[in-house]
Amino acid sequence: MNRCHFCNSKSLRDFQAEEKMLGLGEQFTYQECQDCQSLQIKSVPTNLSVFYKSDTYYSFSSLVTSSSLKNFLKKVRMRLFLKTGASVFSPSYGYWLRELNPAYSDRIVDIGCGSGQLLYELWASGFGNLTGVDPFLDSSKDLEPGLSLIKGGLEDLPGEFDIMLMHHAFEHMAEPKKTLETCRQKLKKDGRLLIRTPLAGSSAWEEFGDNWVQLDAPRHLSIPSLEGFKKLANDQGLKLEKILFDSTAFQFWGSILYQRGIKLAGTDCEAHFSSNELREFQKKALQYNQEGKGDQVCFYLRRAD
Numbered sequence: 001m002n003r004c005h006f007c008n009s010k011s012l013r014d015f016q017a018e019e020k021m022l023g024l025g026e027q028f029t030y031q032e033c034q035d036c037q038s039l040q041i042k043s044v045p046t047n048l049s050v051f052y053k054s055d056t057y058y059s060f061s062s063l064v065t066s067s068s069l070k071n072f073l074k075k076v077r078m079r080l081f082l083k084t085g086a087s088v089f090s091p092s093y094g095y096w097l098r099e100l101n102p103a104y105s106d107r108i109v110d111i112g113c114g115s116g117q118l119l120y121e122l123w124a125s126g127f128g129n130l131t132g133v134d135p136f137l138d139s140s141k142d143l144e145p146g147l148s149l150i151k152g153g154l155e156d157l158p159g160e161f162d163i164m165l166m167h168h169a170f171e172h173m174a175e176p177k178k179t180l181e182t183c184r185q186k187l188k189k190d191g192r193l194l195i196r197t198p199l200a201g202s203s204a205w206e207e208f209g210d211n212w213v214q215l216d217a218p219r220h221l222s223i224p225s226l227e228g229f230k231k232l233a234n235d236q237g238l239k240l241e242k243i244l245f246d247s248t249a250f251q252f253w254g255s256i257l258y259q260r261g262i263k264l265a266g267t268d269c270e271a272h273f274s275s276n277e278l279r280e281f282q283k284k285a286l287q288y289n290q291e292g293k294g295d296q297v298c299f300y301l302r303r304a305d
């Protein structure tokens with residue numbers, strides 16, 4: 001009998017969820033924990049890789065590098081941003097980076113790094129001890145001095161890290177307990193872990209149910225609720241220091257497309273919604289984030305001992 005991956009409860013409600021992003025229509029059984037509201041797939045499909053065969057999913061488009069002049073300017077800008085926090089100097093990912101306030105020498109890993117674009121941007125901005133890991137890479141490779149990518153999983157990472165990053169990778173892993181346990185083992189003393197993930201029990205889940213775009217059956221294997229994540233992190237020796245809601249208009253327009261029976265792959269949201277509607281969705285997302293109701297979060301964790 002399955003238990004909740006997050007709070008270990010036996011009280012689980014089964015429901016059906018359809019593959020909607022590619023529009024394949026295949027049905028999967030998911031379970032909602034009746035104690036902590038976390039969500040999980042009942043059994044992991046053996047042919048899961050079939051559901052990743054889409055250009056729209058993983059951005060394995062080739063890495064975009066920039067000129068040495070541009071990289072020099074990126075370094076100046078990052079220095080000013082970390083020093084002042086001024087949004088005028090902020091890169092697009094600055095809102096979650098600033099909270100980490102990393103040192104340039106920190107050993108940083110991006111788990112589920114794709115082509116390594118984010119790591120490249122950090123490297124171009126002056127960070128010099130960067131690793132990426134992703135099971136879907138063609139091969140392991142050194143992109144730049146101080147920036148290497150490893151083909152593999154979390155367990156293949158050598159050594160310990162000051163900062164570990166998981167940008168929408170956590171929900172693709174079948175065993176969240178093992179994931180957090182392994183992260184904890186690979187963090188240096190006082191090391192930090194940032195997990196960005198969809199959030200179960202959020203308003204979009206309540207409003208759209210199995211049409212919630214971030215349920216994403218069968219690719220999302222386990223989606224924590226706030227309560228479930230707090231418990232699991234604590235049990236694994238990780239201190240949850242801060243929660244930042246960063247949901248977007250996507251939670252509305254993506255879910256509404258699913259309600260209308262439209263697949264996401266190859267669909268342009270501007271063909272289905274007016275710019276005014278999209279602006280309203282964005283406003284509503286910001287409001288949800290302020291109220292702690294958004295459908296995705298940044299969890300900032302620190303090794304507890």
Ligand SMILES: [Zn+2]
Nearest residue numbers: 004007033036
């Ligand atoms: Zn639970």
